[in-house]
Amino acid sequence: MTDHARYTRREFDVVVIGAGGAGLRAAIEARLAGKRTAIISKSLFGKAHTVMAEGGAAAAMGNANSKDSWQVHFRDTMRGGKFLNHYRMAELHAKEAPDRIWELETYGALFDRTPEGKISQRNFGGHEYPRLAHVGDRTGLELIRTLQQKIVSLQQADQREHGDAEAYLQVFAECTVTQLLTDDNSIVGALAYWRHNGEFLVFDAPTVVLATGGIGKSYTVTSNSWEYTGDGHALALRAGATLVNMEFLQFHPTGMVWPPSVKGLLVTESVRGDGGVLRNTDGKRFMFDYVPDVFRKQYADTEEEADRWYTDPDNNRRPPELLPRDEVARAINNEVKSGRGTEHGGVFLDVSTRMSAEVITRRLPSMYHQFKELAGVDITQEPMEVGPTCHYVMGGVEVDPDTTAASVRGLFAAGEVSGGMHGSNRLGGNSLSDLLVFGRRAGLHAAAYVDALSAAPIASDDTVQAGVTAALEPLTVSDGENPYQVQADLQHTMNELVGIIRRPAEIEQALAQLEELRKRAEKVGAPGGRLYNPGWHVALDLGNLLLVSECVAQAALLRQESRGGHTRDDFPGMSAQWRQRNLICRLDANSDRESVTVTQQPIPSVPVELLELFDRSELAKYMTSEELAVLDTQEQSGDSGAA
Amino acid sequence: MSYQGKFRVWRGDHASGELTDFTAEVNEGEVVLDVVHRLQATQAPDLAVRWNCKAGKCGSCSAEINGRPRLLCMTRMNMFTPDQVVTITPMRTFPVIKDLVTDVSFNYVKARELPAFEPPKDLAPGEYRMQQIDVERSQEFRKCIECFLCQNTCHVVRDHDENKPEFSGPRLFIRAAELDMHPLDTRDDRKETAQAEQGLGYCNITKCCTEVCPEHIKITDNAIIPMKERVVDRKYDPITWLGRKIARRDQLSNQP
C-alpha cells in the first residue's frame, strides 16, 4: 500500500458510533453482555450533544402525580407525533423509560427530589402530567456524566479482572467515521480518522450501532453544534439502509434571536413549563389564538384558567404556551410575519412578571446565566426575545422497533439518528428517555447478533484504501472552493427554502441549489495538512450534509399535507390518507452520482388495545373512515384483548 | 457598530509555534469564539480550536485570553476596547496538539484512577430516597462541565509536569467530594483516598482554581477544605464515623 493511504486495523465485536446518551447506553449494555466494544466520537468524551439538553427526561414514574402511567405517556407521545409514530416504539418507550431513569440512580445520578425524596418531575409541553426527571436545567449534563462515569467504573472492573481497563470498552475520542464497511449487505466494520493527526483506522467488527445524533447543521439558525452534520444518516444510506420520514424537522419555538452571535441558541421549554408566557409586541398572550381543534379539549381558553392550572392542574386546563412545539413555533412565526414581532424578529418570553427573582435563579440557573452573559439581559427583570430554531430531526434510520436493527445486517441505530419513535413531532423530554430505552436495546441486540454469527469477514484492503484515498482528496486540492463557504451557502438554502413553512416552488429551487452545491463540494480544498485541520473536517462533512438535505427536501416536496414538523403552505391541513404513509429514502442505485429516491410505504397499523386508550372522537380527527370502520368491527368482535 | 479588531493567536504544534497577528471584523454582541470562527472561514481554514455548545455548557472551548484561562464562547468582545489587542493562547498546562487544541488526556486518566460510585446493595432501582437538601451539596460539583480550566490554572501542575503523576487536580477533588457527600455512596474512604492517592496534600488552598471556574463552583471552600479537614476528624474518631453511617441509613426507605 502507498504510504499515503496507510491505516491500522483493530478488532471489536460491537462498534458504537456516537458517545451521546444513546451511544453510551448501548456500549454499557454491549459490555455487560461480554462484548468487546468500541465507542467512537467526533468530540472529546463527555461533550456530545446530549450534554446540552436542559429540560429533562420524560418517564411516567408517577412521582409528581400518581395518575400518570405508561398508557398516558404513550397517548401523549402519539398525540404529539400526530399519530405518525411507530406505535411499537412509542409503546416500548413509555413502558421502559421509568426503569431506565431509575437505573441511572444506581450509576450515581443525582436528580432533583420531591419532598418524599423521590425523583422530582416537571411539566413540559404536550405531557399531561409533570413527567420530566430533571436536574435544574442541566439534565443532559447529568445524563451524560452519569453514563460516562458508569463506563469508567466498568473499565475499572476490567482493570481489576483482566489487568487492562480497555479490555472490553475502549473510547476513541476525536475520531470521525467516514464510511461503514459492508460485505453482501452485512456490516464488516467502519473506517475512521483521528482528528488530532489525520491517521486512518479500520474497525473490524460484525456490528455497528449508529448513535450519531441529528442534522441541524444543515440550517443557518439552529440549536445544534458543528457535530450535527447528519453523518449517521448518510453513513446508513451509503451502506444500503433506509431512512424514514426525513421531512419532519422540529423547529424549537424558543431560540435566542439577539445578538446575532447567539441566534438559534436554545431557550429551554422549562421556561414555559415553569410559568413563562409568550407575548407579542402588543403585550398580548397570543397563544390563546392558536389552539388547534385537535387540542381544544386539553387547553385553557382564558388567561385565568391557564394561570390556575399551575397550582391546580386537576381542575383546570393547561396554558396554550405548553402546546406541542410545532404549534408554538408556527404561532410565533405567524406573529412575527404579521408585524407583531420585535425588531430582531422574535416575540417576548417572560418570567420576570411571573416568578420571584429567587425562584427564577433557582429553577432556571443556566438560562439566567446564558442571557446575562451572552445577551446582557437579566431575565428576572425583563422578558427574553425568542424565535424558532432548527432543533431536532424526527426522521432517521428505519429500524425494527424491538431490536433497533436497520435493513443492513449487523447495523443498529438508536437515539436521534433513528426514525419512527416521534412521528411527525417529538415532545420535549422524550429524546433523553428515547436514548436510554433504545440505546440499551441496541446494545443488547447487537450483542445477541454477534452471538448468533458463525463467521465474521473483514473488509478488503482495496475497499479500505479507496475509502482512505477519497477522504484525503480535499487535502490535495490547491485553490479549491472554501469548505466553510459551501457549508454556509447550503445552510442558507435550507433555512430559506425548506424551513418551517414550505412551498413546492421553493423546495424545487432548493433541490436545484443543492445540485449546484454538490458540484462546488466536489472541488473544495483544505490547505494545511492532516494535523487537527478543521477545514478538512468541514470538507468531509459536506457530503453528508448534502445527502441529508436532499432527503429532507425531496420528502418535503412529496408529502402533500401539514403535520407536526412539516408544514406545507399549499396543503395547510392534516390528511388522513397521508397519515397512512411513511416516506422512505434510499440511495438511488441507478444514478451515477450520489442521489436519493423517495418512496411511499404504508405505516404499521396500531393494535386495537392501544387505540382503545383514545376516545373514538379523537381518533376520528386522524384516521380515515375505512380505518375507523375496521376498528369498530374489531371492537365488536371482542378482538381487543382485555389488557 | 462593527470594527476591525486586532488579534494575536498562538499557532503551531507540539514541536514549535508562535503568536500570529490577525485583523478581523468584530460585531455587536460577539464572543471571542465568533472571531476565531471568522478567522477560520476567511483567513486560516486550518486554525484548530475545540467547541460544541457555544453556550458555556460543554466545556470544550477552554483557552487563555490575554493570559487568563477562560471559555472562548463565554468571553464577550465588549470586555475589550476596540483598540486593545486580544491575545489567544492554548491552555498552558497540557501539551499542545495544534494551535488552540491541547491534549487533555491527563484528566481522563486521573478520572479513571478515582474509585467509582458504589451503590447500596440492599436497594433496588426505584427505591432510592434522598432529600433535596442532601443531594444539593453533591449537585454543586456535578455542575462541572469538565472544561479543565481549574486543572490548567493550579500551580501544582501548571509549570510542574513532574507533579502530574502524583496529583489529580481540583476537578478530581470535587469528584471525590461529590461522592463523599453523595447520600447513598457506600464507600467511606473517599477522604483517605483523596489524601493517599489523589495528592490532596499538595494543595495549599490558593483558591486559583475557584477563581477560574466558569460554573462558579466553590472548589476550595466547599470541596477541598472539607475533604482536608475531615480526613483528620475521621481518622481518629470512631464516633464521627458511626454518626455518619447512621445519618446515611436514615435516607433509605424500603418502600418502592
Ligand SMILES: Cc1cc2nc3c(=O)[nH]c(=O)nc-3n(C[C@H](O)[C@H](O)[C@H](O)COP(=O)(O)OP(=O)(O)OC[C@H]3O[C@@H](n4cnc5c(N)ncnc54)[C@H](O)[C@@H]3O)c2cc1C
Ligand atoms: C440545546 C438542546 C437542548 C435539548 N434539551 C432536551 C431536553 O431537555 N430533553 C430531551 O429529551 N431532549 C433534549 N434535546 C434533544 C436531545 O438532547 C438530543 O436529541 C439527544 O441528546 C441526542 O442524543 P444522541 O445520543 O442521539 O446523540 P448525541 O448526544 O448528539 O451524540 C452524537 C454522537 O455521535 C458522534 N458522531 C456523530 N457523527 C460521527 C462520526 N461521523 N464519527 C464518529 N462519531 C460521530 C458525536 O461525536 C457524538 O458523540 C436537546 C437538544 C439541544 C440541542
Ligand code: SF4
Ligand atoms: S486551591 Fe489547591 S487545587 Fe486549587 S489551584 Fe490552589 S493549589 Fe490548586
Ligand code: SF4
Ligand atoms: S470544576 Fe469548574 S473549572 Fe474545573 S473543570 Fe469543572 S467546570 Fe471547569
Ligand code: FES
Ligand atoms: S463551546 Fe461549549 S463551553 Fe464553549
